[in-house]
Amino acid sequence: EYLLEALNFYKVTSRYQHPDYARCLNDLGVFYSEIGDYDKVEKYYIEALEIRKNNLGDKHIDYINSLSNLGAHYFQIGNYQEAEKYMTEVMCLYKSIFGDKHPDYAHSLNTLGVLYSAIGNYVLSEQYYLEALKIYRLTLGQSHPDYADALGNIGTLYSNIGNYTKAEKYYLEALEIRKNSLGTDHINYSRSLNDLGVLYSEIGDYTKAERCHFEALNIRKKTLGDKHVEYANSLNNLGAYYFDIGNYQEAEKYKLEAIRIRKSILGDKHPDYAHSLNSLGVLYSAIGNYVLS
Numbered sequence: 001e002y003l004l005e006a007l008n009f010y011k012v013t014s015r016y017q018h019p020d021y022a023r024c025l026n027d028l029g030v031f032y033s034e035i036g037d038y039d040k041v042e043k044y045y046i047e048a049l050e051i052r053k054n055n056l057g058d059k060h061i062d063y064i065n066s067l068s069n070l071g072a073h074y075f076q077i078g079n080y081q082e083a084e085k086y087m088t089e090v091m092c093l094y095k096s097i098f099g100d101k102h103p104d105y106a107h108s109l110n111t112l113g114v115l116y117s118a119i120g121n122y123v124l125s126e127q128y129y130l131e132a133l134k135i136y137r138l139t140l141g142q143s144h145p146d147y148a149d150a151l152g153n154i155g156t157l158y159s160n161i162g163n164y165t166k167a168e169k170y171y172l173e174a175l176e177i178r179k180n181s182l183g184t185d186h187i188n189y190s191r192s193l194n195d196l197g198v199l200y201s202e203i204g205d206y207t208k209a210e211r212c213h214f215e216a217l218n219i220r221k222k223t224l225g226d227k228h229v230e231y232a233n234s235l236n237n238l239g240a241y242y243f244d245i246g247n248y249q250e251a252e253k254y255k256l257e258a259i260r261i262r263k264s265i266l267g268d269k270h271p272d273y274a275h276s277l278n279s280l281g282v283l284y285s286a287i288g289n290y291v292l293s
Helices: 002-012 019-034 038-056 061-076 080-098 103-118 122-139 145-160 164-182 187-202 206-224 229-244 248-266 271-286
Strands: none
Touching: 019 038, 019 061, 038 061, 061 080, 061 103, 080 103, 103 122, 103 145, 122 145, 145 164, 145 187, 164 187, 187 206, 187 229, 206 229, 229 248, 229 271, 248 271
């Protein structure tokens, strides 16, 4: 409400090319992204980007932030080609402005690592992750949340390629740093728990998997609410856990709830929604319901 009121003020006072107006547009984009209203996000981010480019130039930090936000938005909605374009531009700008030993440059590398991991380019992903980790270690130290983020991402990469010993090592280190620096109610702490839950399911340690998944779910519900994408991710992971141990009734319950949330937030063209449908199809096939499958 306050953001929209501020935006209207800049409009009626003919300040709609002012950097403060762009900041307000950007803040609205961030707000709608956080509540999952993705249809509005792109509109506000692009308008902010154009104003910042025209008024501040394409080397200004606010312009780079707009590029970064757009890259993150496109990644979130599954448009990886657009995400790569914006993320790569951010990386190049940070390198040219700050050099290749700066935390912001490391962050851009880490972000690209996430993207390449998502599209299955694990070689490039590992390269970016390890370079980012090295920079964080040198500039921020090994107890910083950004260092923990990089550890968690590398853990996911190794989990995806089946190197579970390395994955657990990175996940546990990230968990400890996040616990000490952010606390156990923080969303990033829940991400470490979620990562470990998935890993323990993969290696058959179901007792640890269940504990991690439920703890992550409770934190996400408390901090984000039960209409958020990350809450849906926890539900989906619990569904996968119950499927793995043969409790198909519980698996169906959690998977259906995850699908409902993902469809309402992401729409029916998003890869995560398609993944949920496929996962449910596998479940119905396993219990012999071939029509629904």
